[in-house]
Amino acid sequence: xxxVIQSPRHEVTEMGQEVTLRCKPISGHDxxxxxxxxxxxxxxxxxxxxxxxxxxxxxxxxxxxxxxMPNASFSTLKIQPSEPRDxxxxxxxxxxxxAGVIYEQYFGxxxxxxxx
Amino acid sequence: xxxxxxxxxxxxxQEGEFITxxxxxxxxxxxxxxxxxxxxxxxVSLFMLSSGKKKHGRLIATINIQEKHSSLHITASHPRDxxxxxxxxxxGLSGGGADGLTFGKGTHLIIQP
Numbered sequence: 001x002x003x004v005i006q007s008p009r010h011e012v013t014e015m016g017q018e019v020t021l022r023c024k025p026i027s028g029h030d031x032x033x034x035x036x037x038x039x040x041x042x043x044x045x046x047x048x049x050x051x052x053x054x055x056x057x058x059x060x061x062x063x064x065x066x067x068x069m070p071n072a073s074f075s076t077l078k079i080q081p082s083e084p085r086d087x088x089x090x091x092x093x094x095x096x097x098x099a100g101v102i103y104e105q106y107f108g109x110x111x112x113x114x115x116x
Numbered sequence: 117x118x119x120x121x122x123x124x125x126x127x128x129x130q131e132g133e134f135i136t137x138x139x140x141x142x143x144x145x146x147x148x149x150x151x152x153x154x155x156x157x158x159x160v161s162l163f164m165l166s167s168g169k170k171k172h173g174r175l176i177a178t179i180n181i182q183e184k185h186s187s188l189h190i191t192a193s194h195p196r197d198x199x200x201x202x203x204x205x206x207x208g209l210s211g212g213g214a215d216g217l218t219f220g221k222g223t224h225l226i227i228q229p
Contacts, residue, residue: 043204044219048215048216097214102166102214105214110157
């Protein structure tokens with residue numbers, strides 16, 4: 001398997017613009033997570049999905065952030081409008097959970113977002 | 117809210133030394149993860165454990181559920197082990213399924229030749 005795929009790998013945009021980050025989880029995984037990493041706050045959970053349904057979005061910073069998972073092989077994280085404080089590396093991860101057994105999470109390479 | 121504390125924050129050692137990184141958490145968890153992040157930025161899962169001890173090559177992870185503490189050990193350390201090691205926990209809030217993780221701030225490890 002190709003692993004978790006994220007695009008774009010780098011994004012530079014101006015304040016106020018809409019930004020869309022994309023993630024393709026590992027085939028067969030039923031959980032998908034969006035995390036954000038900054039120097040100040042480290043890694044933080046933004047939102048996660050199980051079987052395409054959002055389970056916990058309490059980490060989404062504010063209404064400017066939204067995430068969708070229209071099918072099992074694709075998810076988007078959208079920021080509209082973007083602000084300089086949104087500059088960070090955004091990671092997508094996926095895993096499976098079979099009969100209550102939890103497995104390790106597989107991380108994508110991340111998208112480095114810079115908002116100027 | 118669960119707090120995850122790691123120590124030390126920074127560690128520099130000589131090649132061959134035995135390395136220990138510690139992680140403490142404040143509430144009950146479903147599982148604890150040890151992750152590795154190299155300077156290029158990619159994150160790799162090293163271990164996931166909910167009890168006892170696991171070993172992969174020169175890496176050993178232990179967890180004490182009663183004391184809410186885990187350790188990551190590296191035996192015969194090598195310069196290629198230089199990376200950030202991150203402890204993360206799942207809180208078991210999803211009723212038996214996977215959880216979003218709460219992360220420690222990481223330990224920056226440098227192994228000098």
